[in-house]
Amino acid sequence: MKMLLQPAKQLMNRLTYSRKMFVAGIFLCIPTLLLAYFLVTNIYEQITFSAKERAGVRYASSLDSLLQAVIDSRYAAVWGGKPRIPVDQALAGLAEVDSALGGELGMEEAFKTLKAKLPDSRGGTTRQMIDAHGAFAAELLEMKVQVADRSNLTLDPDIPSYYLMDALITKLPPLADTVSRAAIVAARLSGGPESQAGDRADLLLLSGEMNTLVDALKKDIRTAAGADATIRDRIQKPLLELETAMTAFQKELKGPRAIGLSRAGMEATDAVFRAALQLSPVLDELLGNRISTLQLRMSVYLSLSLLAFLLGIYFNLACYLSVKEGISAVHEAARKVSNGDLTVEARLSSRDEIGETCGMFNTMTDNLRRIIVTLTEVSEKIHANSGAIASTMDQQSGFATQLSSSVVEISSTMEEFSSTASQIALHSQAVVERADKTLEDTKNGAAEVENLTFKVNDISGTIQANLSEIVELGRKSKEINKVMEIINNIANQTKLIAFNAALEAASAGESGKRFGVVAVEIRRLADSVVESTSEIEGKITEILDSVNRLVMSSEKSFQLIQEGQEYASHTVVMLIESVDGVEETTSAARQISLSTQQQQIASSQVVLALKDIEQGVRFSTDSIHRTNGVTEELFNLSEQLRDLVMTFKVGKEGGGQETAPGAEPR
Structure with a gap:
């Protein structure tokens, strides 16, 4: 152990006391600063992570709006009429969001590709338009998964936000697309001119897919509600509305396939998007609360780190001043004693080793003062006796x-x-x-x-x-x-x-x-x-x-x-x-x-x-x-x-200062 500490000891022996305390203070404060840096960096990364998730939620909401416009256009192509939400308007809203968040999420190229694949609603048969809108809806779903991946939504560490994200990204959009496709297939089976032999099988598959997605959605919502009771009512209400609309749509699918099928399909689709619209703010709020909590935690860590740093500096300076006061007292007293002043005392109230050293120093000066007084008396006697001997x-x-x-x-x-x-x-x-x-x-x-x-x-x-x-x-x-x-x-x-x-x-x-x-x-x-x-x-x-x-x-x-x-x-x-x-x-x-x-x-x-x-x-x-x-x-x-005795300065019993007995004051 001594061999290990020998280099550091040699280094410290070359430094003055103030530099020693400065080096010790640096090495004491560096771990605190590093710990604070790592903690704050970790929290900042989590804040950045959550902020990117919020950006993904906003981008995904714009994609939901575009998907709703595309599905509405599909319904208009099948049953006639104008779409309630123009695709161009929804695309313009997505463009604004992409201009704000596309660079952060790395979705600019994907948006350009998606924009290039936008179907033309002015020409082609109904079947072609349905297929084009279906392909475009599939691109939207794929792009939404990319947004979830690139915005860290799929890596969310909290149970409520993770399951809400899963419902918003992988359950509700596919459910809306599946409901619209099932409504279109059911409409063809109802005797439409473009009915095909495989539509019934497709309808069965789509019906099963809808049931699977609804069940998975229920599981996600229940899990999120069980993990966070504060959002339970807010996320269960849209789920109940969605279940009601889906039940009505399933009932229409099993009925005579009349005009009510289109209305039920549109209501079911609207219920899906309403649920997404109601769940998105909840997810955004959870992410905002997490960011606020992390910011508060970061502020607390920064405050505690700063407080620990300041306390470390404070106590280090206090220790420095305390030890310096003791060393200065001993040094000043030793300097005066070296000049012959034996009346000085090293005054220090500390109870550490330096205080004990001051006490021993004072005892030493007292003993030396008594010795000098005795030596003075002896020298005077010798001087007088030598004079008498010389006279004799x-x-x-x-x-x-x-x-x-x-x-x-x-x-x-x-x-x-x-x-x-x-x-x-x-x-x-x-x-x-x-x-x-x-x-x-x-x-x-x-x-x-x-x-x-x-x-x-x-x-x-x-x-x-x-x-x-x-x-x-x-x-x-x-x-x-x-x-x-x-x-x-x-x-x-x-x-x-x-x-x-x-x-x-x-x-x-x-x-x-x-x-x-x-x-x-x-x-x-x-x-x-x-x-x-x-x-x-x-x-x-x-x-x-x-x-x-x-x-x-x-x-x-x-x-x-x-x-x-x-x-x-x-x-x-x-x-x-x-x-x-x-x-x-x-x-x-x-x-x-x-x-x-x-x-x-x-x-x-x-x-x-x-x-x-x-x-x-x-x-x-x-x-x-x-x-x-x-x-x-x-x-x-x-x-x-x-x-020689005259060079020393000794005190007297009643206080004050005087030179050695028989010596001239200097």
Whole structure:
């Protein structure tokens, strides 16, 4: 079935909706028009058929008039006198009828032939005239049968009209001719001069033929009267008159054959023609009624067909307008929705599939409107949060810059401290050498001890300065710890913001996936910052431990130097008194040298740690910059999302129309 409908479906797919309805309307109306055409054509053919029958009845009536004139002329030839109806007059009447109906019935040539055979009544014997009139009467009867055949009278479909036609065509005219011939034969048998031996047999045959025709005529009339009660009285009355005249004529035929025979024959003949004259209008009326009925039926069929056609067009147009209204409503609503107007509704009151489609379309636009409103709120939140994240990252970038500057300053200070420690180491080595030399030169004099006292004083001042610098280094390291705490707090806030951003991205669905990735990267970067600050805090703690040790060492060195000063103060006396004191001084100098070397090593380690801290701060700064770039990209994406949402137009609860929340009206 699908394969059978596929060509028609492909054809319909190429047409617009209006053309589809036009084609469907044509194919729906064509059967109605064809049925109406065939019905009307059939009825029109029946009307034409019946009209031709009426023409045949009129033509046959003219032939009856001519036949009556011919029979009357025959009677005049036998019994003398003038015919009551001149043959020429009757022929002229037939000529008028033939001029009007001969062409329709195809009887023109037959009429010309009949006219050429018209007998001449001015010459010849009585016998010749009787024979000529008899032959002409036979031609008339034959022509009447032709008229019946060519005018469809012999094919009449109705019982009353058919049997009346049969009586008028095949019963009454032959009966009139038979009565006239029987009267003439009876007249010859009555002793006329032209009597022949075979006339009695002819009279018997004619009498039997008359009885047969009368019986057949009675049967036709009774059948027609039984089929149509409205014409019963009108056709039975002439039949009764005819039976009376025929009975009287039959009685005269059996009598002494006097003068009454001619009168009885003429009366019987007149009764036959009167019956024909009375039956012809009845037949014509039946045919007229049939034509009227057929015309009425044709009018009814035409009216019903026209009404069906108009109703078909009306309902087809109604269907077209109904479906077009639905399609136009959906099309217009879809066009407005495609332009971003989500407040439109497809309004249609029909209950068909198009109405259901409009309802589903409205539901879809409502759902889409709610989604757009939700997406608008989400985009606004993303936009605001991305701005906050960008601000926070800017602060972190400032903190990282400050931290980097602080670390650079600490590194510079520690490099200076390392340089100072190197100088102290050199000086302590010189002290050792001096102590050794002092041990050697103790004996050389107090002058050298005095120089040693000055040097020890210088060392004491240097150590005092170094101790101050070491204390300042400890304070700076503690400030670095405070900066690390701030960085940790910023990283924790960044992790919290990234977590909130991840939640918002998850609630946004497909459109928030990219933002979710950005949020994860920000959170991962914050974790890296926390790890880096933890490492920096560990390094700072190591620096503080080293500084504390250095302070302790410096304080111890300071104490030793003070002792050295005391020893130096008493060196002059002690140099003289004991070499052991010099040895102790040498040992102390050596201890000072060892401490200063340790201080130099510790300061080198602090410098290396600060370099590591500086590298970590630089890494943290780069991470913050990358985070700031991701935040800017997130901000741009939120701007694009908000611009996209701005293209839609949504309604509000209280009625009216407005653009998406936070969007500029367009």
